[in-house]
Amino acid sequence: MFTFRSSLVVLLISVSASVTTGFTTHGSHVSSSYCHRHQCDGDASSAFGDFGKQQHQRHLGHASSNTAKSRQSPLPSTSSSTPSSSQHASLSASQLDFTMGYLNKHHSDTLRSIAEVFSSLGQEMKQKNAWSGESYLIESSQLINIDTQSMELDVQIQERGKPPRSETVTVDMDAMPVSKSRVASSVQAPVRPEFLENLSPMDVVIRKLLRFCWIVDHPAVTGKLIQLGIQLNDDPEDDIKKPRGEIKENLYLNQVPHNRYVRQYFYDMAAQATLDAVIRCANSNATTVSNRMKIVSMFPEMNPSMDSYRIGTILEMVRAITIRLIEEGNLRVRVCVQGSMGVGIFTGVPKQLNGVAKLLQMMDWQSKEGEINEGMVGDYLNFGAIGKEHVVDEHINEEDGSTVHQDDVFLLIAPQSMVGIESSIIRPLEEMVEAAGDRPVILINADLEDKISSQGQQSVRGRQQRMDFANSFETIYHFQNIYISGTSYFPILGCMTKMSPTAPWVAHQRRDLMNNEGEVYVPMLAGEERPDSEAILKAFQA
Numbered sequence: 001m002f003t004f005r006s007s008l009v010v011l012l013i014s015v016s017a018s019v020t021t022g023f024t025t026h027g028s029h030v031s032s033s034y035c036h037r038h039q040c041d042g043d044a045s046s047a048f049g050d051f052g053k054q055q056h057q058r059h060l061g062h063a064s065s066n067t068a069k070s071r072q073s074p075l076p077s078t079s080s081s082t083p084s085s086s087q088h089a090s091l092s093a094s095q096l097d098f099t100m101g102y103l104n105k106h107h108s109d110t111l112r113s114i115a116e117v118f119s120s121l122g123q124e125m126k127q128k129n130a131w132s133g134e135s136y137l138i139e140s141s142q143l144i145n146i147d148t149q150s151m152e153l154d155v156q157i158q159e160r161g162k163p164p165r166s167e168t169v170t171v172d173m174d175a176m177p178v179s180k181s182r183v184a185s186s187v188q189a190p191v192r193p194e195f196l197e198n199l200s201p202m203d204v205v206i207r208k209l210l211r212f213c214w215i216v217d218h219p220a221v222t223g224k225l226i227q228l229g230i231q232l233n234d235d236p237e238d239d240i241k242k243p244r245g246e247i248k249e250n251l252y253l254n255q256v257p258h259n260r261y262v263r264q265y266f267y268d269m270a271a272q273a274t275l276d277a278v279i280r281c282a283n284s285n286a287t288t289v290s291n292r293m294k295i296v297s298m299f300p301e302m303n304p305s306m307d308s309y310r311i312g313t314i315l316e317m318v319r320a321i322t323i324r325l326i327e328e329g330n331l332r333v334r335v336c337v338q339g340s341m342g343v344g345i346f347t348g349v350p351k352q353l354n355g356v357a358k359l360l361q362m363m364d365w366q367s368k369e370g371e372i373n374e375g376m377v378g379d380y381l382n383f384g385a386i387g388k389e390h391v392v393d394e395h396i397n398e399e400d401g402s403t404v405h406q407d408d409v410f411l412l413i414a415p416q417s418m419v420g421i422e423s424s425i426i427r428p429l430e431e432m433v434e435a436a437g438d439r440p441v442i443l444i445n446a447d448l449e450d451k452i453s454s455q456g457q458q459s460v461r462g463r464q465q466r467m468d469f470a471n472s473f474e475t476i477y478h479f480q481n482i483y484i485s486g487t488s489y490f491p492i493l494g495c496m497t498k499m500s501p502t503a504p505w506v507a508h509q510r511r512d513l514m515n516n517e518g519e520v521y522v523p524m525l526a527g528e529e530r531p532d533s534e535a536i537l538k539a540f541q542a
Contacts, residue, residue, distance in 0.1 A: 089148045089201040095232050099205070100143045102228060111141040113216035115155045117177045119169045128159075135160040141169075148204045149173055173208040177215060188214055191528060194280075194288040195502040202232050203244065210504060210527050219525055219535060220542055226506055226523035245499065245506035247521035253299050253481065253492055256308040263301070263313060266479065267320045270295055273477035273500040274321055278329060278409065278440050280501060289501045292433065294443040294473040298480035302445070304352045304414075306489050311356065315363060318413060318444065323365075323373065326380045331408040334392070335360060336432075338425060339385040341418055350416050357383070360413075382407065386415055387428040388435035409440045416447035424450070426466045443473055476501040482536065493540060495521060496530070505530045509540050 091099065103111060116122035116138055128136040137158045145152040153169045174190035188211050196204050206229040213221045226245040233244060251262055274295065280288040297317075300308040318335060325331045337357040340347045360383055367377040384390035394406040410432070417424045426448065433441050448470035450463060478498035483489050494509040505528070508521035524539040525531045531539075 087148075089204065091147060091201050091205065095202050096146070098232060099146060099202075099228065104142050106224075107218075107221055108140060108142070110213060110216065110218045110221050111143055111153060112138055112155075113218060114151075114171060114212050115141040115153050115169055117216050118171045118175045118212070119153075119155075120178055121155060121157070121167070121169060123178055132160070139164070144168070146205060148201050148208075173205070186215060186217075188528065192288070192502075195528075197502075203229055206244075207504065207528075214527050214529075219527070219531070220539055222526040223507070223522070223524040223539065226504075226526045230523075245497065245504065245508075245523050245526060247495065247497065247508055249520050250518040251299075251521075252519065254490060256300050257310065258299070258301055258313075263316065266297060266299065267317055269479070269499060270297060270317065270477045271321055271324050273503075274442065275324065275329070277442075277476035277501045278325070278331075281440055289476065290472075290474055291436070291438050291440045292473045293440060293476045293501075294446055295476060296445065296478045296480065300481070300489065303481075303489070311352075311359070314413065314445065315356070315359060318360070318411060319363060319365065321411060322381060323376075325409055326376060329409075332380050332382070332405055333409045333411060334382045334384050334390065334407040335411045335413065336384045336386050336390060337413050338415055338428075339387075341425070348418070350414075350418055352414055352416070356413060357385070386412060386425065386432055388431040391432060391435040407436075407439070410436060410442065412441065412443050412446070414445040414447070415443060417449070417451045424466070426469060430469055442476075446470075446473070474501070478505075482507070494524070494536075496536070498530075504528055507531055507536045507539065 090096070116125065121138060125136045125138060138155060139158050140156045142154045143151060144154050150173055151171050153171065155167050155169050156164060157167060158164050176190075177187060191207050191211060196207060199207070206225050209225055210222050213219060213225070229244050230246045248265055251265070252259075253262070274293075277289045277293055281291050281293075300306055301310040301313040302317075303309055322333050322335060325333050337353055337360065338349065339357075340349055365377050365381065366373045367375065367381070382392070391410070392404065392407050395404050396402070397404050412429075415425045415429055417426070429448075448466070450466065475498055477500065478496065480496050481489075481492050482494045482496060483491075484493060492510050494507060497506050497508065498504070499506075504526050506523050507525040509524045510519055510521055512519050524542075525535060
């Protein structure tokens with residue numbers, strides 16, 4: 001049992017992984033040895049199927065006159081045969097039976113609070129008890145049916161001087177509180193419908209129940225609901241595509257260097273999240289994800305404040321993401337590392353990024369003649385720094401008349417400000433984002449907070465504007481370890497995760513199995529909004 005302090009330290013770092021997605025602006029001409037290695041047939045690679053062909057037909061807005069244009073040809077829709085959240089879908093018989101039995105046995109208090117807050121019974125109880133306390137009580141509430149649209153509760157009511165009575169209450173799964181109640185602690189909007197696309201009925205029910213739990217001030221139940229969803233998962237092979245908040249057992253992140261399979265596990269999660277985000281951003285009908293994205297991942301090898309920090313892990317992650325975007329998304333990617341900043345002799349790059357630009361180009365991308373990615377570097381993959389001058393739009397080369405294709409996606413590795421005058425990364429980053437138009441700009445392990453500066457250029461002037469810009473980037477993947485505040489980075493108490501752009505935030509507690517047989521990460525809190533340190537601490541101590 002650990003001794004908890006008054007606060008938790010949550011460390012952030014960005015992760016990358018193999019990813020894929022969907023923007024296109026290469027036009028009809030695709031010519032390179034890399035394309036021939038991947039069976040390109042002029043308009044698009046047959047290896048990519050219809051998805052690749054559609055990508056070559058659409059044009060991602062240029063930063064010039066085309067910046068304001070809407071996307072002309074949408075990518076494949078993110079919807080599938082799975083019923084959408086707006087449609088009625090029922091649980092399987094086994095799922096329904098288990099869910100009702102579990103909630104009725106272990107969380108009857110939560111069901112009673114839901115009946116009070118989301119039905120007219122709560123308002124009636126409030127009115128009658130205003131004249132005489134405890135003259136009207138909701139004694140219990142039992143779940144008798146639930147699906148993606150509504151839940152039915154059998155509510156037992158006791159009024160003073162009257163025999164007990166039972167009343168059936170139907171609560172819409174997207175309902176707002178009927179009236180203010182002593183039970184309701186907050187008001188949250190219904191889960192966005194696009195966040196529930198392609199989810200199974202069981203997952204949709206869990207997501208909507210999470211919201212109910214936060215509104216009725218029973219946050220501790222949310223972690224158990226995530227565990228319930230994992231246990232009732234009827235498609236175990238689909239966990240990467242539709243993450244339910246489960247973390248792999250026996251990661252042993254306190255052991256450094258990490259095993260290769262551990263690194264690859266994080267790469268794959270971040271990769272799938274990035275793929276999902278870019279597809280959603282490219283879809284003209286989707287409003288789920290903007291083109292300003294960020295990936296955050298923190299495990300010891302990716303924490304620059306720890307002596308276990310390994311630059312190779314970040315570079316491997318970037319390589320995995322880049323290759324996946326190129327091969328499966330058929331996109332041209334520019335990987336960027338900020339250049340030297342400052343004025344006069346006071347110039348340099350952050351220590352974390354020292355030499356990274358050179359290492360990127362020296363990495364084995366398997367792009368040489370005869371290798372699997374032959375011709376990729378220089379065509380589908382290019383390198384650059386941060387600034388509007390590093391955004392390439394499609395144009396004609398004046399020297400030989402050839403077409404220079406535009407960049408489709410920008411991966412920015414750990415952009416951050418430095419201590420000193422005119423060393424803020426915000427201005428060149430803003431210019432780059434503006435020049436990129438509606439193309440995805442993905443920050444990996446960004447630190448956009450102001451640093452100390454002698455003339456106040458990173459302290460007071462324009463601070464709110466810089467903060468607003470930094471907050472405009474949406475989290476598409478997040479993993480960070482949780483430690484006790486004020487100590488070294490040991491022991492690991494747990495982690496905070498967001499597995500995909502549309503996944504909930506989940507706080508996990510790390511627990512050791514008996515007889516040193518391993519470790520597990522147990523979901524403790526979950527919701528559409530990221531829980532604060534106080535809520536995490538309370539859940540861990542419970």
